[in-house]
Amino acid sequence: MGIYFWKEFFMRKSLMVAAILLLVGCADQEAESKPDPDAPVTVELEGQEYTVYTYFDALMEYAEQAEEHPNQLDKYYKESVTDPFRKRAFEEEAGSAAILRDPSFKPPEDLEKLREGIHTLKEREDDIHKWIEQSLEKSVDKLPSNGTDIHIFPVDMGIAGFERFYQVIGGATGRAYNEDAFVLRLAPSIEKEALLNIVAHEYHHTVAFEKGYIEESNSLLHEVLIEGKAEMFARTVYPDVKSNISPPFSSKQLEEEIWTYLSENRSETLPRYKEPLMDGDRERSWPSESDYRIGRQIMKDFVENNPEVPIEDWTVMPAEEVLEKSRYEERFE
Structure with a gap:
């Protein structure tokens, strides 16, 4: 073979390599420019950032994997959903225990309902983001913070009873894990007022975390007033918005029963003392979220009797002091 053959051979090779590199570069550029369907939205208020993350497409990815590997739901749910959430919401490797304790982070099994x-x-989604921003803006105006992140998940409507429950409460629940993050779980039937309320409620929890008020192993009274304060804050932000999760008690007798239980067990820290108020008690016909209801009523009395105390102060005021100054006990004398 002559020298011209080898020259032509290497020239062709070089052109092929260049073409491949060009194609790879274009593919990389296209991947970089392709928008992330779950890309976060950041809002700046009073010089602090509030970032909203959604996990809709992450869950769609999980659904695809779950169909192909129905015996490995935990694995693919962790990879697609809980790991990205944990890394955003907690520092470094923290957060795994909190997620495992939270039954809301159980992998959805009804994939059709999940997709629907x-x-x-x-x-x-546009309305949801707009309502969240509206509630944050009003909440920050009432009680400034160092900023926090909001993580939005769809409710697992495949769980028995959830569809009815979320219709009753307006389609939204939430949970604050720390000062840096709270979760919103939204049903397809989400109502504007319910979302405005729950954002203000959970925002108050993050400020309470920030100020060191929320700690592990809190007493029953302390935890009741954590929820009562958050509900009262939401009422302050939106006085005309009705709370579906803490309506008034249906009767004076029921309220007195709940109060008697709370008064007798106020210092208890074990879950078994908290569950009758949180989850309800069928034998005694106590509704679920009774802790929210009585906590809100105590805080309502507190604010009416102490209008000069600013939100910043009652947010961190010890539970026993709040109860005493509320004069709530006088209702049953």
Whole structure:
């Protein structure tokens, strides 16, 4: 073979390599420019950042994997959903225990309902972001903070009873894990007022965390007033918005029963003392979220009797002091 053959051979090779590199570069550029469907939205208020993350497409990815590997739901849910959430919401490797303790982070099994719910929520996503921003803006104006992140998940409507429960409460629940993050779980039937309320409620929890008021192993009274304060804050931010999660007690007798139980067990820290108020008690016909209801009523009395105390102060005021100054006990004398 002559020298011209080898020259032509190496020239062709070089052109092929250059073409491949060009294609790879274009593919990389396209991947970089392709928008992330779950890309976060950041709002700046009073010089602090509030970032909203959604996990709709992450859950759609989980659904695809779950169909192909129905015996490995935990694995793919962790990879697609809980790991990204944990890394954003907690520092470094922390957060795993909190997620494992939270039954809301159980992998959804009804994939059809999961997809249906996500589809509806994505259609309403612009409104959802707008309502969250509205509530944050009003909340920050009432009680400034160092900023926090909001993580939005669809409700697992495949769980028995959830569809009815979320219709009753307006389609939204939440949970604050620390001062840096709270979770919103939204049903397809999400109502504007319910979302405005729950954002203000959970925002108050993050400020309480920030100020060191929320700690592990709190007493029953302390935990009741954590919820009562958050509900009272939401009422302060939106006085005309009705709370579906803490309506008034249906009777004076029921309220007195709940108060008697709370008064007798106020210093208890074990879960078994808290569950009758949190989850309800069928034998005694106590409704669930009774802790929210009585906590809100105590705080209502406190604010009425102490209008000069600013939100910043009652947010961190010890539970026993709040109860005493509320004069709530006088209702039953």
